[in-house]
Amino acid sequence: MIDIHFIVNPIAGSGDHSFSETFLQDYFEEERYNITIKSSGHKGHAIDLTKESIHQQADIIVACGGDGTINEVASALVGTTIPLGIVPVGSGNGLACNLNIPKNLKKALYVIKNNQRRAIDVGSVNKRYFFSNTGFGFTANVIGNYEASQERTLLCYMKATLKSFQYYFKKEETVISINDDLEVVNPFLVFISNSNVMGYNMSLTPKASLTDGLLDVVIVPQIGRLRMLLFGFCVLIKRPELLKDVKCYQTSHIKLFRKKGSFFESQIDGELSQIDTVELSVSIEEKSLTVLV
Ligand SMILES: Nc1ncnc2c1ncn2[C@@H]1O[C@H](COP(=O)(O)OP(=O)(O)OP(=O)(O)O)[C@@H](O)[C@H]1O
Numbered sequence: 001m002i003d004i005h006f007i008v009n010p011i012a013g014s015g016d017h018s019f020s021e022t023f024l025q026d027y028f029e030e031e032r033y034n035i036t037i038k039s040s041g042h043k044g045h046a047i048d049l050t051k052e053s054i055h056q057q058a059d060i061i062v063a064c065g066g067d068g069t070i071n072e073v074a075s076a077l078v079g080t081t082i083p084l085g086i087v088p089v090g091s092g093n094g095l096a097c098n099l100n101i102p103k104n105l106k107k108a109l110y111v112i113k114n115n116q117r118r119a120i121d122v123g124s125v126n127k128r129y130f131f132s133n134t135g136f137g138f139t140a141n142v143i144g145n146y147e148a149s150q151e152r153t154l155l156c157y158m159k160a161t162l163k164s165f166q167y168y169f170k171k172e173e174t175v176i177s178i179n180d181d182l183e184v185v186n187p188f189l190v191f192i193s194n195s196n197v198m199g200y201n202m203s204l205t206p207k208a209s210l211t212d213g214l215l216d217v218v219i220v221p222q223i224g225r226l227r228m229l230l231f232g233f234c235v236l237i238k239r240p241e242l243l244k245d246v247k248c249y250q251t252s253h254i255k256l257f258r259k260k261g262s263f264f265e266s267q268i269d270g271e272l273s274q275i276d277t278v279e280l281s282v283s284i285e286e287k288s289l290t291v292l293v
Pocket residue numbers: 009010011012013014040041042043044045065066067068069070072089090091092093094152199269270271
């Protein structure tokens with residue numbers, strides 16, 4: 001028998017998911033599969049549910065949600081041999097999009113049943129994992145406004161971005177060091193990505209690969225409002241590098257030092273996170289998560 005545990009985030013995306021054992025049993029025959037469904041009750045809960053499923057010796061653990069849910073489930077799976085299944089019922093679904101996992105529920109379930117596995121790289125920020133991307137400065141501010149809007153739709157994401165364009169000002173002063181030599185002081189935006197999709201099919205790092213052992217880094221220095229708008233347009237057409245101020249790098253590690261401000265305002269896989277240290281080390285662990293694709 002194959003034990004599949006589904007960890008469902010009931011508020012991800014539209015929040016309208018039809019997961020029940022009877023429904024799933026239509027796709028996973030009773031004679032071959034044991035199905036368990038668990039629902040997360042609050043932020044961070046999916047980590048505990050996944051750890052419990054690992055303890056219960058699940059053969060496959062499936063994250064049903066968006067990038068935030070995947071982050072919680074996958075963080076507990078890094079370094080284990082248990083594969084992660086993904087049912088992308090979130091809003092942005094950046095990682096699922098990079099992995100070509102269909103948004104159609106039935107097709108996503110067939111991907112899990114097919115049991116085709118791929119090992120992917122995993123990013124870490126001071127030992128906290130990310131699978132899609134992390135960001136500081138402006139991108140974190142956008143996520144802060146997006147979370148405050150209480151709704152997870154593309155329209156709300158656009159409104160959050162516009163609000164940041166209008167009101168964002170940099171609170172912390174940072175120095176960034178890439179590969180221990182090149183230094184950038186106090187940029188407007190730092191975006192570090194493992195994946196080539198940010199969410200909602202948009203990308204700041206269209207050339208990123210989940211299996212190249214490298215992080216794709218985009219750094220934008222302090223720029224005026226007009227250039228910010230131009231940058232927004234370049235992102236929409238997936239050519240951020242067209243703005244000549246933008247610097248793109250590929251690296252295996254990057255360090256950020258905070259000179260001013262009480263914390264790093266960051267986003268990790270689309271969730272706001274305030275990190276209370278003066279130094280951040282961002283690196284990549286090669287092929288340390290197995291995913292069903
Ligand atoms: N029962 C719950 N109530 C409130 N929040 C929850 C609950 N369960 C999980 N969460 C949190 O919901 C947040 C959003 O989840 P998730 O990222 O999966 O969906 P999404 O934002 O719609 O998708 P995406 O990140 O792809 O845009 C996560 O931080 C997660 O921890």
